[in-house]
Amino acid sequence: MNLAVQILANGGLVAIPTETVYGLGAAINNEVAVAKIFTVKGRPHNHPLIVHLAHLEQLHLVAHNIHPDAVRLAHACWPGPLTLLLQRNENVSMSVTGGRDTVAVRIPDNAFTRQLIVNLGSPIAAPSANRFGKVSPTTAQHVCDDLQNDVDLIVDDGASSIGVESTIVDFSVSPPQLLRPGGIPIEDIEQILGYTIRDTDGISRASGMLQNHYQPSCNVLLVHTDKEAQQLKVSLVSQYQLVRILNRCDNLPLYATLLYSDLRQADADQIQALIAVLPENKGLGAAIRDRLTKAAGSGTTLPAS
Ligand code: TXA
Numbered sequence: 001m002n003l004a005v006q007i008l009a010n011g012g013l014v015a016i017p018t019e020t021v022y023g024l025g026a027a028i029n030n031e032v033a034v035a036k037i038f039t040v041k042g043r044p045h046n047h048p049l050i051v052h053l054a055h056l057e058q059l060h061l062v063a064h065n066i067h068p069d070a071v072r073l074a075h076a077c078w079p080g081p082l083t084l085l086l087q088r089n090e091n092v093s094m095s096v097t098g099g100r101d102t103v104a105v106r107i108p109d110n111a112f113t114r115q116l117i118v119n120l121g122s123p124i125a126a127p128s129a130n131r132f133g134k135v136s137p138t139t140a141q142h143v144c145d146d147l148q149n150d151v152d153l154i155v156d157d158g159a160s161s162i163g164v165e166s167t168i169v170d171f172s173v174s175p176p177q178l179l180r181p182g183g184i185p186i187e188d189i190e191q192i193l194g195y196t197i198r199d200t201d202g203i204s205r206a207s208g209m210l211q212n213h214y215q216p217s218c219n220v221l222l223v224h225t226d227k228e229a230q231q232l233k234v235s236l237v238s239q240y241q242l243v244r245i246l247n248r249c250d251n252l253p254l255y256a257t258l259l260y261s262d263l264r265q266a267d268a269d270q271i272q273a274l275i276a277v278l279p280e281n282k283g284l285g286a287a288i289r290d291r292l293t294k295a296a297g298s299g300t301t302l303p304a305s
C-alpha cells in the first residue's frame with residue numbers, strides 16, 4: 001500500500017484492481033502522470049479518463065451542479081460498476097477530461113483501491129489498463145502481459161468479479177442518457193430512478209463506443225444460437241484450422257466475468273476464428289453483446305434467426 005501511494009504521489013503509474021477491470025491509475029492532480037497514461041495506452045488525448053473516488057464526500061471536489069437523480073443513483077449503486085458523467089469542477093484538469101467540461105466519476109467496489117485513494121489524498125484517474133483498442137484486463141497477469149515495462153507497479157487483488165467495464169450514464173444532459181452499457185444493467189438503474197434512460201443519440205463520445213474496440217487478434221464471428229455456432233464451425237473447416245465456440249449464455253454473470261480472459265485465451269491458443277454466441281440484449285447481456293460486437297468489428301454478425 002505504502003509503495004503504491006509513494007509511486008502515485010511521485011507521478012508514477014499504478015495498475016489498480018477494480019471489480020470491473022484493472023485500471024491504469026495516476027493521481028488526478030499530477031499532469032505528468034496523467035500525460036503518461038495517454039502515452040502508455042496509445043490513447044488519443046481527446047478520449048477522457050474516469051476519475052475514481054473513495055467515498056461520496058469527494059464528489060464535490062470533481063463535479064458541480066450535480067443533478068439530484070445522479071446523487072440518488074450514486075447512493076444506491078456506489079461502490080459499484082456505475083460511472084456518472086457530470087459537470088466538471090474546475091480543479092479537475094482538462095487533460096483528464098479530454099478537453100471537455102464534463103467529468104466521468106465512479107467509486108470502485110474494491111477495498112484496496114478505495115483505501116489507496118484515501119491514503120493518497122487524491123482521486124485517481126484511470127482508464128482500463130490495456131493498449132488502446134485492445135482487450136481489457138481482468139487480472140494482474142493480463143496487465144503484466146500488456147504493459148509490464150510501462151507501469152511502475154501492478155497491484156494484484158485477484159480476478160475482477162464483474163469482468164466488464166462500468167455502465168456510464170450521462171447526467172450532464174437532460175434527460176440523462178446511456179453512454180455505455182456495463183456491469184450494472186440499465187434496467188436496474190431505471191428501476192432506481194423510476195424512468196427510462198435513452199441510448200445516447202449524439203456522436204460517439206466514449207471511446208468504448210467506437211465500432212472497433214476490445215479487439216483480440218483472432219477473427220470474432222457472431223451468432224445468435226448454439227445451433228448456428230455449430231453450423232458455422234462446420235462450414236469453416238476448409239478455411240480455418242483452429243476454430244472455437246464461445247457460449248456462456250446460460251450464465252451471464254460468468255459470461256461477463258470470463259469474457260476478456262476468454263478472448264485473450266483464444267489468442268494465446270492461436271485460435272483463428274472465435275464463434276461467439278450473443279446473449280439477449282437485456283440485463284448484463286447488453287454489455288456482453290456490446291463488447292462482443294466491438295471485438296468482432298463491424299459486419300460480422302449473422303442475421304438474427
Ligand atoms: O469500469 C470501468 O469503467 C473501468 C475501471 C478501470 O474503472 N474504466 C474504464 O475506463 O473502462 P476507459 O477509459 O477504458 O473507459 C472510460 C470511458 C471511455 O469510453 C471514455 O471516453 C468515457 O468513459 N468518458 C470518460 N470521461 C468522459 C467524458 N467526460 N465525456 C464522455 N465520455 C467520457
Ligand code: MG
Pocket residue numbers: 127128136208
Ligand atoms: Mg477501456
